Amino acid sequence: MNKLFKSFFIGLFLMITSLTGQAQTDSTLLKEINSLKETVNDYRHRFDVLEKQIDDLMWFRRLEDIAHIDKVRLTSTPRWKPKDPDDRFAANKLQFYTYVFIPKEIDINKKYPLIVLPHSGIHANFSTYYAHIVRELIVQGYVVVSAEYRGSTGYGKATYENIDYGGRENDDVLESRNYMIENYSFVDASRVGVIGWSHGGMIALMQILQHGDKYQCAFAGVPVSDLENRLASHDESYSAYFTATHHVGETIDENPEEYARRSPTHYAKNLNKPLLIYTNTNDNDVYVEEVELMIETLKKHGKKFEYKIxxxxxxxxxxxxxDSKEATDIRYNVHKFLERYLTPPKPFKSAAEMRVAAYGF
Structure with a gap:
């Protein structure tokens, strides 16, 4: 009997030891998996940096015939909230890059209009996706500036996690505008327009609504306009951009005021400059209902503006x-809107002339 009990306890001990060892192995494996996930995530930012550097070469290649191109480093406001409350450098201004495009035929003794062109995307950058549009602007005699505002990709993890959607990203864009006026004598401070699509359209709205004294007009294409509407119509993956610990860190239900602060509809009453809004009924990203809400809010406040659905x-x-004919014909009308308020030195006389400027033929 003693031998039987002894064998039982020995077996029980070996089983517990085995299970404990298995638990330890599982725990170690889990830690290794999480470490690998973090490494992969960090490498994603490295790949984004490489992709951005390659695309920068393409910017010079695709516009070198008509533009002087530069990429400058500026500072803007600090993070809206510190990542670490004990960080003694939390009040430091953030650094960011900005693209500068100046027509090669410029006469530095004259004055030229400026277009501020923020890129689209929650986490994206000013890529050569916009090359034809920039060419259209340069050939007319516009100077163009585009900020790689906080949250942009291609500049590492820190810039990515500095995202401030609807917040201080707008400070970066405004600072790019101010830089051009302060540093280039041929830029006319009384002829500045802001244009953008999607998230860039949202920033264009925020610029004209929050800083109307700095701009003469704005174009907002398919603009993100109201976060309450947008979050209600999109899945949880979109909300995750905001609830991330490096961003807002709260849901819209937990802090609705914070989300309202980041929405152009919240500032509609401030409009005092010409504005053109475009939206599309089959838009599969910024749904037409969201832009219609912006349009109706502006109307509610008795604002004069232009729009087309x-x-x-x-x-x-x-x-x-x-790059279709339909798309470029629509863009031609955007250029004619800008022309009314910014008087570029070489405005297009036809959509065909615009296509030659952008595409060569």
Whole structure:
């Protein structure tokens, strides 16, 4: 009997030891998996940096015939909230890059209009996706500036996690505008426009609504306009951009005021400059209902502005940024809107002339 009990306890001990060892192995494996995930995530930012550097070469290649191109480093406001409360450098201004495009035929003794062109995307950057549009602007005699505002990709993890959607990213864009006026004598401070699509359209709205004294006009294409509407119509993956610990860190239900602060509809009553808004009924990203809410809010405040709701235009969200004839004809009308308020030295006389400027033929 003693031998039987002894064998039982020995077996029990070996089983417990085995299970404990297995638990330890599982725990170690879990730690290794989490470490690998973090490494992969860090490498993603490294790959983004490489992709950005390659695309920068393409910027010079694709516009070198008509523009002087530069990329400068500026500072803007600090993070809206410190990542670490004990960080003694939390009040330091953030650094960011800005693209500068100046027509080669410029006469430095004259004055030229400036276009501020923030890129689209929650986490994206000013890529050569916009090359044809920038060419259209340069040939007319516009100087162009585009900030790689906080949260942009291609500049590492820290810049990515500095995202401030609807917040101080707008400070970065405004600072790019101010830099051009302060440093280039041929830029006319009385002829500055801001244009953008999607998230860039949202920033264009924020610029004209929050800093109307700094701009003469704005164009907002398919603009993100109201976060309450947008979060209600998109899945949880979109909300995750905001609830991330490096960003807002709270849901819209937990802090609705913070989300309202980041929405252009919240500032509609401030409009005092010419504004053109475009939206598309088959937009599969910024749904037409969200832009219509912006339009109706402006009307509610008795604001004068222009808008057009396109019916199922080809291209969905990118309907007027692609390279089809339909898209470029629509862009031509955007240029004519800007022309009324910014008087570029060489405005287009036809959509065909615009296509030659952008595409060569």
């Amino acid at each position: 396109f019916q199922d235009a080809s291209g969905g969200h990118g309907f007027d940024r692609i």
